[in-house]
Amino acid sequence: MDWTAFSLSLQLATWTVALLLPMAILIARLLAWGRFRFKSVAESLLLLPLVLPPTVLGFYLLVAFSPQSAFGGAIKSLFGGQLVFSFVGILVASLIINLPFAVQPIQRAFEAIPPNVREAAFVSGLSRWETMRRIELPLAWPGIVSAIALTFAHTLGEFGVILMIGGSIPGETRVLSISIYDSVQAFRLGDAGVMSALLLGFSLGAIAIVHMLARRQRTGTHGT
């Protein structure tokens, strides 16, 4: 059992959720109620990571992150480091890949809020910020929790991109899924079994949370 990898996976998942959530809430709000040109284009682009093979993204990132490319070179001269083979690199990849998992549930939850509720808030003199904090976010919280659970579980299971740009460095980029793969390659099936069971448990937990919230939302617990 590779505890370093397990801890690294948890860290990657936590950071992905922490950084993605505020971004996702803003994007979801914009998509739910905003009216602007090319909205459907924006929505489609946002869904792209759902269908894009992780290896495709991994390939692009590998080439872009390489210090020989324009982007990678700029990063290197700015920060004195490189994104390929680094924790920050796989975190960037993870943020991109998880965008739809974070935005979608929140957007649906915002869309489910009746317009007159928000209008009532405005009429009562609540500012935009207060409306968001006291009306919109509390009503959308099942969607937000779903987004957290999905993003967290999905990050734990991320494999393709990290395989392409990680380089399997212990404590830096060798996350649990990569460690499972390495164990199977080395015929350590016992290790692979334990770690796989762990990931299975996390995934089941995430689905249970999402399912429970979805049902509660359908049956309606408004007016408590």
Add this chain to the structure above:
Amino acid sequence: MSISLSTLGAALRLALVGTLFALAAGTQVSAQEQPARAPAAEQATSTPTVAAAASLRYALDEIAKRYEKDTGKTVKITYGATGTLVHQIEAGAPFEALFAADDESVKMLAKAGKTEGEPIVFARGELSVAAPKGSAVAIDADLNGLKAALAAGKVKHVAIANPETAPYGRAAQESLKKAGLWEQVQPLLVIGENIGQTATFVSTGAAEVGFIAKSLAISKEIAPKIDSAVVPGTWHEPIDHGMAVIKDASPEAKAFADFVRGPRGREVLDTSGFSVPTS
């Protein structure tokens, strides 16, 4: 910006030390070793499918081309990490022959009764040290350039294949130990899951230097992007490539296996960065 990326990464991870709570549970559950037994693909198709290690890619593609020219018959080749391919064959994958990057895995298959006849060594690989063009590392066979670049702190990443599973990774580890550089290099290692990926790390410039199969280093796809030199063969255990015909293979698959071992196949292997045993 004075914060370096690695400091940022370290800080991010430090901030989450609390997540190590799970360390408390250290129980070992033994997983059942029960590979799924798919029914063996019996029917012999006219185009056999064979499996081969990533290091053999360019050589075997060339041999397959000649085979088609000579006999008019085609063959489908699946490339991958030898370990993966062995697992797949054990699980009943329809491969009719395996050209491995080592000789242990074919012996293991033979022991498990999965092969027809004894496995043989059909090629011996060589290890090259390689750097992308324009790298800060000067390339020479005795690794003096690497030593100097390491001393000057110019090397951020050294790419090798997984030493635990890939023969070229093991050979790289042995050679670095022999050169007295292993300790220094260890924190800089980036591990490719097979030698093909390791070569990609080097040829894209993501790593400043790496150890790859000579067969890949001199291939026309990779050679223009890198500088490379062959590491002395005495610095590591021989990289013997074993092959075996899988049980119930079609006559077409056996014919291709014979062709690889025959004079036409040897010729290609010889010019592709392998040495061929004479027996």
